Amino acid sequence: MKIRKIVQNFNIKIFIYFLIIITAIYTLAFTWIFNLKDDGYILADWLINYQDGGFKRRGLSGSFFFILQDLTGIRLNYIVYFFQFLIISGFFVVYTRLIKYKLTDFLYLSLLLSAIGFVGLLNTVTYVGKKEFIVFLLFASFTYLLDNDKLSRAKEYVFCILLFVSTLLHEVTLFYVPYFAIALYLKTGKLEYTRYVKYFISVGIPTLLIMLFGKNVNEGMSLEILSKRGVHPTYGIFYWNIDERQYIKEHINEYKLYFISLAISIFHIEYYLKYLNGRKFLSILLIGAFLFSFPLFYLAIDWGRWMYIHMMLMIVLFTLMLRLGGSIYAYEPIVKNKKFYITLGIIVLSLLYRVEMSGYGFTFEGILYRAFVAPLELLNKI
Numbered sequence: 001m002k003i004r005k006i007v008q009n010f011n012i013k014i015f016i017y018f019l020i021i022i023t024a025i026y027t028l029a030f031t032w033i034f035n036l037k038d039d040g041y042i043l044a045d046w047l048i049n050y051q052d053g054g055f056k057r058r059g060l061s062g063s064f065f066f067i068l069q070d071l072t073g074i075r076l077n078y079i080v081y082f083f084q085f086l087i088i089s090g091f092f093v094v095y096t097r098l099i100k101y102k103l104t105d106f107l108y109l110s111l112l113l114s115a116i117g118f119v120g121l122l123n124t125v126t127y128v129g130k131k132e133f134i135v136f137l138l139f140a141s142f143t144y145l146l147d148n149d150k151l152s153r154a155k156e157y158v159f160c161i162l163l164f165v166s167t168l169l170h171e172v173t174l175f176y177v178p179y180f181a182i183a184l185y186l187k188t189g190k191l192e193y194t195r196y197v198k199y200f201i202s203v204g205i206p207t208l209l210i211m212l213f214g215k216n217v218n219e220g221m222s223l224e225i226l227s228k229r230g231v232h233p234t235y236g237i238f239y240w241n242i243d244e245r246q247y248i249k250e251h252i253n254e255y256k257l258y259f260i261s262l263a264i265s266i267f268h269i270e271y272y273l274k275y276l277n278g279r280k281f282l283s284i285l286l287i288g289a290f291l292f293s294f295p296l297f298y299l300a301i302d303w304g305r306w307m308y309i310h311m312m313l314m315i316v317l318f319t320l321m322l323r324l325g326g327s328i329y330a331y332e333p334i335v336k337n338k339k340f341y342i343t344l345g346i347i348v349l350s351l352l353y354r355v356e357m358s359g360y361g362f363t364f365e366g367i368l369y370r371a372f373v374a375p376l377e378l379l380n381k382i
Contacts, residue, residue: 012104012331016112017096023118024092028085031129035081040236042129045170046080047226048237053219057210058131060168069229076231087133094140095316098147102322105332107272107343111315114268115261115350116308118315119367123354124304131170132309138162139179140316146187147320156195163202171210172309174203175293179313182285186320244301251359258303258361261353265311268346275339276321286314304355 034042049062068079112118121127142159145151159180166173181196218238226233233239248255269286273279289310296306325331334340354365365374 007334007336010334011329012106012109012334013099013329016099016104016109019112019118020092020096023121024089027088027121027128030125031084031088032081034129035077035084038077038231038233039129040233040239041126043077043080043231044226044233044236044238045131046084047076047231048217049222049225052221052225053215055209055213056215056217056219057171058169058217060165061131066229076226076229084129084133087137088129091133091137091140094137094144095319098140098144098316098319099322100328101324101330102319103325103330103332104322106334106340107275108318108322110268110343110347110350111272111311111318113347113350114265114311115353115366116265116304116311116355117350118312119350120304120308120311120355122367123365123370124308124357126357127305127308130305132172132305132312134166134169135173135176135309136312136316138166139176139183139313142180143183143316143320146183156198160198160202163199164206167203167206168210171207172296174207175296175306176289176309176313177203178285178289178292179317182282182289183317183320185285186282186317242301244299247301254360255303256361257363258307258355260362261304261355262307262361264349264353265307268350269314271342271346272318301358303361304357307355308357 031042038044045058047062047065048056048058049066050056050059051063051066065076065079065083068074069076072079114120115123138159142151145155163173163177163180177199180199184195185191217240222238223233226238270283273283276282293306293310297303300306350366351368352364352366354363354367354369355361356363
């Protein structure tokens with residue numbers, strides 16, 4: 001009886017707020033730690049610049065931060081973290097506002113607890129601090145304006161400009177732009193191809209410029225330039241010299257494990273869509289969005305990261321289909337039926353496994369392992 005009472009009185013919305021806070025603090029804290037260590041991926045990726053060899057992919061951010069350092073004299077580590085803090089915390093704040101008055105249920109909560117959802121950040125520390133948070137913030141803000149009927153044509157063009165700039169900051173923006181079109185369709189209920197074209201043109205033009213005129217990330221002077229500016233990465237993006245397709249072939253047995261995680265995630269999303277209206281067409285759109293990102297899986301080794309970005313964007317996207325509640329604590333009470341037990345099973349499985357950014361695509365080292373088993377293993381080694 002006590003367990004039944006706990007289940008019935010479990011406030012899903014409060015738990016989601018708690019999860020948002022924990023995930024945000026964790027993400028910001030580890031981003032700070034990586035920045036102080038001059039991390040070659042988390043920090044250095046933001047410091048790719050045009051000063052070394054000219055125009056290149058991702059180089060806009062580094063050149064911008066160099067200008068700020070010249071103007072202020074502040075260490076690059078601090079300047080970069082200031083903007084990372086604004087972007088990351090901005091995403092979590094906008095997402096909170098998105099769900100603030102929405103009725104969340106146990107099945108929606110399961111998406112956040114997916115091994116490649118919010119829990120993915122807690123499972124895999126290398127997900128923190130990366131530039132996809134720019135896309136998360138843009139998409140969450142776009143969705144929020146849509147949901148509140150505040151996306152004017154002028155604001156829509158502002159987002160097109162931001163998508164253009166975001167692509168210059170990281171080309172990953174190109175591969176996830178279909179979500180903006182899908183969100184617009186979910187809101188309006190009709191296909192508006194001329195509006196969608198703007199989004200694709202906004203990311204397509206900078207991508208084409210990068211392909212035609214872009215230099216290498218490191219043209220030979222990047223490490224020297226950073227050293228003079230007080231940053232000394234000893235590994236990472238500026239040292240990257242790997243044939244990624246060959247790397248995947250050589251580690252194919254590890255990469256095959258991603259198909260287990262992908263299969264679980266597909267089942268999870270399809271089960272969620274089962275309870276939505278118009279799920280068949282939405283399923284087709286989401287499959288299209290995944291296929292649009294397929295070149296990433298062919299060209300780059302971070303398969304877990306690409307899957308994680310998809311899940312995070314879908315978590316935001318599905319807020320458009322949540323019903324309005326009467327307060328910020330509104331939620332749908334849990335009913336112990338077949339749906340509850342299947343959802344509970346999905347959650348338990350999600351907490352059991354982990355999806356690494358690259359390499360192993362499925363291991364039983366999820367959040368439960370990291371919370372209860374790993375500390376005991378560490379104590380035994382002392």
